Amino acid sequence: MATHLSKLTSLILGTSLMATVASAAIGGELQKVMKARGLTENDIIHAAKTYTPSGGRDEFIVFSSGGQSGQIIVYGVPSMKILKYIAVFTPEPWQGYGYDEDSKKILAQGKIRGKSITWGDTHHPALSETKGVYDGKWLIINDKANPRLAVIDLNDFETKQIVVNPVFKSEHGGSFFTPNSKHILEACQYAAPYDNNYHPIEEYKETYRGGVTVWSFDPKIGRIKPKDSFTIEMPPYMQDLSDAGKGASFGWGFTNSFNTEMYTGGIEVGMPPFEAGMSRNDTDFLHVYNWKKLYQLSKNKKNVKVVNGMKVIPMSVAVANNALFLIPEPKSPHGVDVSPDGEYITICGKLDTHASVFKWSKIKKLIDNHEYAGKDPYGIPILDMKKSLHGQVELGLGPLHNQYGKDWKNGEIYTSLYVDSQIVKWNYKTLKVLDKVNVHYNVGHLCSMEGKSADPQGEYVISLNKLAIDRFNPVGPLHPQNHQLIDIRGKKMDLLYDMPIPLGEPHQAVAIRASKLHPEVRYKMGTNPKTGKMHVGKTLAGQEKIVRKGNKVYIYGTLVRSHINPERVTVNKGDTVIFYLTNLERAEDETHGFTVDNYNVHGSLEPGETVELKFKADREGVFPYYCTEFCSALHLEMMGYLMVKDPNKKYVSAQKLKMKKMSKAELKAEYEKTVAVNNATDAVIQSVVKFLKENHYEKYPTVKALVEDALDQYGKIAEQKKKADEAVKKGDYEKAILFENMIWQYMVKTADVGIRAKDLLVKKVATKQSPAAAAGERAFGEGGCGGCHVIGKVSSGPDLTGVLLRHENAEKWVKDFIMNPASKYNDPYVKSMIDYFNLKMPNQHMSEEEVKNIIEYLKWVDENANLF
Amino acid sequence: MATHLSKLTSLILGTSLMATVASAAIGGELQKVMKARGLTENDIIHAAKTYTPSGGRDEFIVFSSGGQSGQIIVYGVPSMKILKYIAVFTPEPWQGYGYDEDSKKILAQGKIRGKSITWGDTHHPALSETKGVYDGKWLIINDKANPRLAVIDLNDFETKQIVVNPVFKSEHGGSFFTPNSKHILEACQYAAPYDNNYHPIEEYKETYRGGVTVWSFDPKIGRIKPKDSFTIEMPPYMQDLSDAGKGASFGWGFTNSFNTEMYTGGIEVGMPPFEAGMSRNDTDFLHVYNWKKLYQLSKNKKNVKVVNGMKVIPMSVAVANNALFLIPEPKSPHGVDVSPDGEYITICGKLDTHASVFKWSKIKKLIDNHEYAGKDPYGIPILDMKKSLHGQVELGLGPLHNQYGKDWKNGEIYTSLYVDSQIVKWNYKTLKVLDKVNVHYNVGHLCSMEGKSADPQGEYVISLNKLAIDRFNPVGPLHPQNHQLIDIRGKKMDLLYDMPIPLGEPHQAVAIRASKLHPEVRYKMGTNPKTGKMHVGKTLAGQEKIVRKGNKVYIYGTLVRSHINPERVTVNKGDTVIFYLTNLERAEDETHGFTVDNYNVHGSLEPGETVELKFKADREGVFPYYCTEFCSALHLEMMGYLMVKDPNKKYVSAQKLKMKKMSKAELKAEYEKTVAVNNATDAVIQSVVKFLKENHYEKYPTVKALVEDALDQYGKIAEQKKKADEAVKKGDYEKAILFENMIWQYMVKTADVGIRAKDLLVKKVATKQSPAAAAGERAFGEGGCGGCHVIGKVSSGPDLTGVLLRHENAEKWVKDFIMNPASKYNDPYVKSMIDYFNLKMPNQHMSEEEVKNIIEYLKWVDENANLF
Secondary structure, three states: OHHHHHHHHHHHHOOOHHHHHHHOOOOOHHHHHHHHHOOOHHHHHHHHHHOOOOOOOOOEEEEEEOEOOOOEEEEEEOOOOEEEEEOOOOOEOOOOEOOOHHHHHHHHOOOEOOEOOOOOOEOOOEEEEEOOEEEEEEEEEEEOOOOEEEEEEOOOOEEEEEEEOOOOOOEEEEEEEOOOOOEEEEEEOOOEOOOOOOOOHHHHHHHOEEEEEEEEEEOOOOEEEEEEEEEEEEOOOOEEEEEEOOHHHOOOEEEEEOOOOOOOOOHHHOOOOHHHHOOOOOEEEEEEEOHHHHHHHHOOHHHOEEEOOEEEEOHHHHHHOOOEEEEEEEOOEEEEEEOOOOOEEEEEEOOOOEEEEEEHHHHHHHHHOOOOOEEOOOOOEEOOHHHHEEEEEEOOOOEEEEEEOOOHHHOEEEEEEOOOOEEEEEEOOOOEEEEEEEOOOOEEEEEEEOOOOOOOOEEEEEEEEOOOOOOOOOOOOOOOEEEEEEEOOOOOOEEEEEEEEOOOOOOOEEEEEHHHOOOOOOOOOOEEOOOOEEOOOOOOOOOOEEEEEOOEEEEEEEEEOOEEEOOEEEEEOOOEEEEEEEEOOOOOOOOEEEEEOOOOOOEEEOOOEEEEEEEEOOOOEEEEEEOOOOOOOOHHHOEEEEEEEOOOOOOOOOOOOOOOOOOHHHHHHHHHHHHHHHHHHHHHHHHHHHHHHHOOHHHOHHHHHHHHHHHHHHOOHHHHHHHHHHHHHOOOHHHHHHHHHHHHHHHHHHHHHHHHHHHHHHHHHOOOOOHHHHHHHHHHHHOOHHHOOEOOEOOOOOOOOOOOOOOOOHHHHHHHHHHOHHHHOOOHHHHHHHHHHOOOOOOOOOOHHHHHHHHHHHHHHHHOHHHO | OHHHHHHHHHHHHOOOHHHHHHHOOOOOHHHHHHHHHOOOHHHHHHHHHHOOOOOOOOOEEEEEEOEOOOOEEEEEEOOOOEEEEEOOOOOEOOOOEOOOHHHHHHHHOOOEOOEOOOOOOEOOOEEEEEOOEEEEEEEEEEEOOOOEEEEEEOOOOEEEEEEEOOOOOOEEEEEEEOOOOOEEEEEEOOOEOOOOOOOOHHHHHHHOEEEEEEEEEEOOOOEEEEEEEEEEEEOOOOEEEEEEOOHHHOOOEEEEEOOOOOOOOOHHHOOOOHHHHOOOOOEEEEEEEOHHHHHHHHOOHHHOEEEOOEEEEOHHHHHHOOOEEEEEEEOOEEEEEEOOOOOEEEEEEOOOOEEEEEEHHHHHHHHHOOOOOEEOOOOOEEOOHHHHEEEEEEOOOOEEEEEEOOOHHHOEEEEEEOOOOEEEEEEOOOOEEEEEEEOOOOEEEEEEEOOOOOOOOEEEEEEEEOOOOOOOOOOOOOOOEEEEEEEOOOOOOEEEEEEEEOOOOOOOEEEEEHHHOOOOOOOOOOEEOOOOEEOOOOOOOOOOEEEEEOOEEEEEEEEEOOEEEOOEEEEEOOOEEEEEEEEOOOOOOOOEEEEEOOOOOOEEEOOOEEEEEEEEOOOOEEEEEEOOOOOOOOHHHOEEEEEEEOOOOOOOOOOOOOOOOOOHHHHHHHHHHHHHHHHHHHHHHHHHHHHHHHOOHHHOHHHHHHHHHHHHHHOOHHHHHHHHHHHHHOOOHHHHHHHHHHHHHHHHHHHHHHHHHHHHHHHHHOOOOOHHHHHHHHHHHHOOHHHOOEOOEOOOOOOOOOOOOOOOOHHHHHHHHHHOHHHHOOOHHHHHHHHHHOOOOOOOOOOHHHHHHHHHHHHHHHHOHHHO
16 A cells, blocks of 8 residues: 555655656556557657647747758647648659649749759748748748848748759858848858859959848748848859847848868869868858848949849948958858847857857957957958957857757847767856757757747757668668757757658758738639739630630639649640640649649649649540549549640541440439439438528638538539420430439538538537536547447447437436446347347446547537537 | 636647647747747647657658659658658769769669669669568669669668669569568560560550569578579550559569550540550459469479570460469559458459459459359450459549558558549458548559558558649649548547658658668678678778779779878779779768769768779869768868879979068967877866766767777877877977977867767766656756856856755755846846856746756756766
8 A cells, every 4th residue: 555655645746756656666657558569658758849739729830941952841839740842942752842833933033044943952941021020921031042032932842932042152151141031141151253254263352252142021021122232242252141139230141150260172183172272271261241231232333233134232332331340250150040039149150059148249349349359351441359259168069059948138048069969058148058968860950939039939959860871770771851840938948759851951940930921712703823813814714715826725614623724635746736724623632633644743732722834736546634632532533635636637526436425214213313412412402501501600710611511512513404494394304313412422422521510500509518428428428439439420330319209217327328238238228229229338448538528529419409 | 717627628638638738828938939830720730749859760761762762761750850861763963873983883773774774763762671570771763754763772771783674674562672682573564575576566465565574682691693583575555553462462463454455545546545545444463373383383494485584484375384373453553552361352342432452362262163254265264353452442533552550450541543543541341431631632542551450559550642823822834742640549530730841752661660671880891882892992090002003093092080091092094093082980970971073973981991993094183082971070171182194294383483482480370389288188077087987988889989089080190199299309390380280189079079969968876856856857947047157167157066065045045146137237246257258147037847957957967967
């Protein structure tokens, strides 16, 4: 008993609950599972902190670069479930991105010197800000290999714009919004000539340049304005990441660098490689520049030279206007991270074990006093490092990036250590190390929740590890990366979850509180999502047509469950075929896809969307086209044929096969049978409609939306009925049967959604459940009762509606039966049920409490019996 | 007390543990988390059944088609973590698939009528079998839109072959291996003419055809043999899925169909759509054919006609040889699923509420007795449905696919219900429904573990839902799909986990026990993974060179942490540039990537791999190239420049900038400092090497592999040292410094892996831990002690090696200190430590048991103090 009591004490004290439960090796489902799967007590806590049941929602949404996939990865925290890959710089076949004409136009904006680029290397996503706080409107990302930025609309998670940087030949340190999203900072990486001419590497210092481009952005419409943008010329120091000042440092930008040695490698000529020469000096340069002042200066022609259409402010102009400075910073840094109030700037040099915290007020003072420690070879004033520093602290090997915590005001900050494979929590004000946690392996960036905005949310840090090595089941020589979720709510960091990244190598990620995002579920009918405007090919029901203009054939088509209109298209070989297709659905998630076999086009049409697909019908033959989504039970039947005829060929008709035909009487009988089935189906639908109306479905928005979807389908029946009746009048029963069949198809689709609406409405209009009844419903579901019993319906077991009315002492009877079913197997009523269903009620081992609750639930069912 | 006792009883009884714990609203970490996140008791069980801690392994690996992404998705069960997207029919930029020359050759195998196709619609993956059981060697998948099959090697998860079906214009019902993987069945879908000519839809019955292609496959080398393959002509019935017979039915194939009406739609000409006409009849036809006999027949020219290079056996020949039959089957079926012993064939008609179980012995008897119910219009014998049936059972609305359970011998089977959105468990022998579970929403295929092989493994079923609707945080109008994991080990099915699919629309998935897969982690140096042979461009260290042949420039280059050799390449505008690149790494997961900015090429080089990249240098200018993977701390420095010169242009040298130069004395001082740092670093490395050798690292394969990786890096130092010393001899300190820097880089990389090897070796050679010490080590780690204390090292807290020696009554002292640290804050020793580290030991609320174990662990540490 003493032992038991001590366990009980642990249980009530709590913290060691799991330890006790597990080590006691007692029975119980959880212990069995833990033992079978080798889980520790902490594993269960971690599981509970991350497991998100069906229909659950994540607290935060993460946008991660997809690296060499050229995409963006979207996932939830804490579930670490990947929700979407957003197509950005590379074709994405599922979404039809690069396979339909509208998305091809977006990709074409990314051409460089007239050439298509279908590859990209996304690095640093940024979320738009209002007063430095994420507003959930726009997302931008850069392409390192082909200096470009893309804008993604968070209303529909689609890429809307790609802009090329015409002077850089490489770009790593983008993209960073200024606090009101009016500008974006994009830094060069590998220095190169601004022009497009050959310049020998021997003239690196003279003709190669780095720099930062300051793009103008219109946060209302979410578009970059290239003409209002400019580039700040900088020395060929290999600029790296940047950050925009905020609060105290608003108007200033900070960009670090890693090759102030200006070393240019050359193993092939007997020189040590770039890596040796680039890390020779103990310090590199932080670039500090007043982008706000320079933006004003850029409006005056005399301050700029125009290169490849881009306004460039020469270093000399920036220096003359006291708008560009250098500060020595720790060797080969990665991140430069401005604190939420703009007062501290934390920089880690990956080849230095320290983090260096610079203080804006100190820097500003040096600038204001023109107090310089010297000038670089290009005449840029250098500020003294020590005088600019708040302080330094030793963190470990290979510190890279920093993210601020919720308690940033008191100095909370997190830094990734690449070589040590750790995340370190420290205090950037007191310069103390507080905690370290091992990650697996070799972390690059890290991502705290809104951790670089003016309002860090705390709670979690994600470690974006570059190597996974042994973390997951092996999948060949190419491994996934590993994003690890760390709980930072306690004093100690707690590693919760490993998520493999199955595609791409993410570099940086940004997280936003999920409640700030409000994406839409459908487009206004006929929308071109790439422009946000009505599509020139918008086609509504009844407007379908095929129009020939010269050798161009325009098909104005529609898609709706489960047919494509038109279903047959014949063109001549050599014609250009343009499909304008509109998805007529309004139901959420009712996407249709479209392809023409062998013609290498694909459109993904979300509800309301119109797309254009275009190709040259350069091959004779018969080419099926079909809906590529499993959009309904009849999705395979949602198809048609493109027939390409050679106009110069003569075709001979095939000899007709003789097929047995049905007699008129047989056809009439089949017609009548079909009508009878439809009438019976309609009666069911009408009963549901009556129920919906009587219970005022229109008062409940989600139910209303479902009913509208269902009626949308039902509304299509009248037209088919008319056609069927006309066919009957003409004595064409064959055709009448087919139209009646079509009516049945619409009825099935109506019922599919209508019944879902009814089930939802029942929940809304039923009398309020007591907490006990609600618990009972859950126990009923989770205890497995629902496997056989469906309320309101005979299923694998009897309907339980009215069960409390059909037995004497019903509550006791039901309770006894649930607790010990075998005791009643000989009860005549139960016996008859066993015979009927050929199943015995099993003992589900419910507790008394659960049974009590289930009985409360059954009472509630009876109160609302009319609803089932 | 009574209340407490009843809780205790529940605890010991076990099953209702979680219910009690949660409802009691007591303290405790788990309860807190459950409350905060709104988790139920069942949620915790589900979490425990799926949560896989860092480094854990999944039991099963699932290969799912990627649908319109043209790829294959690989994920683990039960963790439901996505591990990889395998590139198959569409370019995949991350893997360089379609961006390097070697993968372009694979994609080019998929050209149809000479045209590149960069889009694909993967549907049905199949795993190779030996005696009907999955052998983990090969994976094949089909493209519905452009009838093609691809072969993936499970040794490296790479696509090795694509084969085009030259007679079909559409293909859905592939791919299905025969039981020894000698053949693959691939059925047509949308009927079309076999030739490539125009045939009007009015001649559908006469000139359009369906069919099944029987591909020969060589399971030793994993290649399809097109010349040994043939197609069975079939009527234009829109064949759908297939399955190969096994056991009793070995040698036979089964393919169903959904348009035996041969209806051809035409909304645009006033006809009801395809969907209406295609579902008019109450039954369609199951095609039953003896592929084994037909394969032998296909070897004789007189039995075949050759169309587009494919041998076709006409229906008449198949019928004449008693090798093709039809059986009526339920209306518009999806799956046809042969039982593990080959005796039962289960088919569900999606527009019929029943599953129909056919029995092979009955079918065989009818065939053997030539007992036909009639013939179809093409002369194919029809067998009587009722006489072929074992029986039918009503399952629900929209039954689609079936998978067998572990207890298949006793009839265990699972079926997906599309319209009802349920998985139903039933018995195909007794024809009883056993259980239903709701899924969310509209399930297509389902996947049980090896559930269609001869040896189903049970345990789980995955529901591949087509719609997610409200299951996840919204991400715009385009939703992910939802794969739901269901536990089938109990009597009742138990829905465990929802996994969103972020890219593509999976159709079918196959699962294999993870222990059957043994993928490799590296290639033999210089391998072309696409062919499995040595690459023509294989280049080892020291063999790097640039060779010009006419206007072709061949660069034989290498990549190793962290440089590319060569680092500068100059070519003429108009030259064709061919990069042959070899990744010299042998370390696991040490992938390098390579791109040349703006030239739209990308290679992903796994350890040992050689790739070819090729482009025309058609633009003058300076183009950085770089390693696209974050392969080491110096990954940004792993770069070079391609310079493209216009041979017809004259270039004027830029005026040299004057830069301050270091004096010889300064250079000498820097050189000496650099050498000193290197010597100190080397001393650390030598101490680790000594430790490794003394402790016989070579006895432990994983440690040995790490040491080899480390020595691989270290071995590169001698050459650099020689260069540095030569430079010193010549008085070129500048160069000597750079080579010494390079030596340091190699030392850092050596140490990175070497220290990991040492840590692992410590575990291997240390004295065996007692269970208590092992539990103590876990408690030490999980309790957060490791945040401050690193064994063998002073960290944020003191080194604990020897802690039990440095205090009187040490065990009690340590115990008291852990249980109540504050009580010792004034102890002089503790006080000095607090001052030194500026941290107070916190109370981690360890249980007595845990502290006891930690002390055992510390004893073990002291026993092995020499190892740390």
